[in-house]
Amino acid sequence: MPDNETSKKPLKSPKIAVIGTASLDTIHSEVNGERSTIHTIGGSGLYTALASNASGGRVTLLAPVPDTCTGQFLQVSQMITWKGPQIREADMPRLEIIHHGGGRATLLNADWGAEASLTPKDLTGSLEEFDVVHIAALSSAGKQREFYHRARELGAKTVTCGTYFRLVKTAPDIVRQLVKECDYFFMNLNEFQTLFEGKMPEDAYNKALFVTESAGGCSIYSQKEAWKLPAEGVPEVDPTGAGDTFCGATITSIAAGNDTTDAALEGMCLAAMCVRSPGPQFMLG
Numbered sequence: 001m002p003d004n005e006t007s008k009k010p011l012k013s014p015k016i017a018v019i020g021t022a023s024l025d026t027i028h029s030e031v032n033g034e035r036s037t038i039h040t041i042g043g044s045g046l047y048t049a050l051a052s053n054a055s056g057g058r059v060t061l062l063a064p065v066p067d068t069c070t071g072q073f074l075q076v077s078q079m080i081t082w083k084g085p086q087i088r089e090a091d092m093p094r095l096e097i098i099h100h101g102g103g104r105a106t107l108l109n110a111d112w113g114a115e116a117s118l119t120p121k122d123l124t125g126s127l128e129e130f131d132v133v134h135i136a137a138l139s140s141a142g143k144q145r146e147f148y149h150r151a152r153e154l155g156a157k158t159v160t161c162g163t164y165f166r167l168v169k170t171a172p173d174i175v176r177q178l179v180k181e182c183d184y185f186f187m188n189l190n191e192f193q194t195l196f197e198g199k200m201p202e203d204a205y206n207k208a209l210f211v212t213e214s215a216g217g218c219s220i221y222s223q224k225e226a227w228k229l230p231a232e233g234v235p236e237v238d239p240t241g242a243g244d245t246f247c248g249a250t251i252t253s254i255a256a257g258n259d260t261t262d263a264a265l266e267g268m269c270l271a272a273m274c275v276r277s278p279g280p281q282f283m284l285g
Contacts (some may be wrong), residue, residue, distance in 0.1 A: 015129055016057040016058070017156075018146050018248070020045015020136030021064065027278065028108075030100055037240070038104050040279030041072045042095065044137040044162065045109035047048055047241035051248025051270055052134075052281040053080050056256065060130075062122060064114045066092060075284050076125075082208045084122060085113040094243055097240055105239065106164075110141045120150035128155040131255035135182075136244065138270040141171035160251050162186040162244065168195050178279060179205050184254065186247045189213040200226065208260050210250065212243050218264050229261065239275045245283075246271040 003276070005238055025042035028035055049061040059080040066089040069077045077214065096109040115138065135147050135154040144161060152158050159180040163175050168191045175195060179185045183206050187195070192211045196204065201220050208222035217231035250267035254260065273282050 001260075012127045013056050014059050014131040014252060015060075016052045016248075016252055016255065017060045017062065017127065017130045017133045018045050018049040018052065018136060019118075019123070019134065019151075020138065021093050022046040022061075022076070022116070023113075024089075024097050025094070025240065025279070027238055028096075028098040029100060033208050035098075038278045040075070040281070042241060042279060043093065044164075044227055044241075044244045045077065045272075045275075047244035048078070048134060048136050048162075048248035050079050051245040051247075051267075054283045055249045055252040057248075057252040057268065060084055061154045062118070062202045064092070065120055072279075072284060079284075085114065085117040087117060090189065093116055099236075099239060101227075101236065103212065113116040115139055117261055120146045121149050122157065123147070123154060126155050127151055127156065130156065132158045132164060132251045134247070134251055136247075137162055137164045137167070140172040141167040141178065144148075145174055148178060148181065158255070160184040160186070160247070162247050163191060165191055165194070175280060176204070179209060181206065183207045184210065184251065186210045186212070186243065188243055189216070189219075192219075210246075210264060210267075211259075214239070216240075216266060218246070218262055220260055227261075229264055230270065234272045234276055236275050238278045241273045241280060242271040245274040245280075 023043035027038050035274045045063045049059045053059045062080045063084045065084045067086045091114040093113040093115050094111045099105045117237045133151045135144050209217040217229050220229045246267035249270040250263045253263035253266040
């Protein structure tokens, strides 16, 4: 297994910037033909930021902020630095997802709300202080690319990114370019198979590509090699955000000086905790 980070001096608490969104989610779960529903906070940016915080990162989340934070959003604002355009809570992005078990899910509805108010112009000042700048899933791959270029212009040393299936289907060329340019990239197995037809072409990634496979573990592509880390099965309550949780923990572990394998193992442990409880409650304390 490649070990491309061994010479890096470990940091006790790396600084992580996450660009993304927080949302209000409706999560349905179908088990044995019966459906249950929960309402919770969520969002790719929020899960990634909370996972980084839980892994010891000092986190700044750039995302639209409710003008009055209450409930779980108030908890989030007390745990991390949350910056971004001020919006009404009623204008927060809203997602409706149904889980079918076995890691299978369907996005029923997506209202991106005030996500449109978040633009690369909201990134200001030098980003050199951050060990990692992560671009979480946004409404379009083109918007992610704009944030990528803006982050590099502002001196970001390490830029990472994630995606989701709709972007892979609608903008595969942009996603492939981001995979190639970002230092580390994250996707699931379905997205990988769709984007690369299940076979990784040469020079398709920068430092490493992480491919999560739900209960199947994680595959890592790095230094022209590939290897797989198995996962232990856990009871599945709500797998929403597990991939983003894996991402947040993994990038923080890498920034702390761990190699890609050890970092991914940490990410898998936190993701396993994620699926056992509804929403991101386990990271809110």
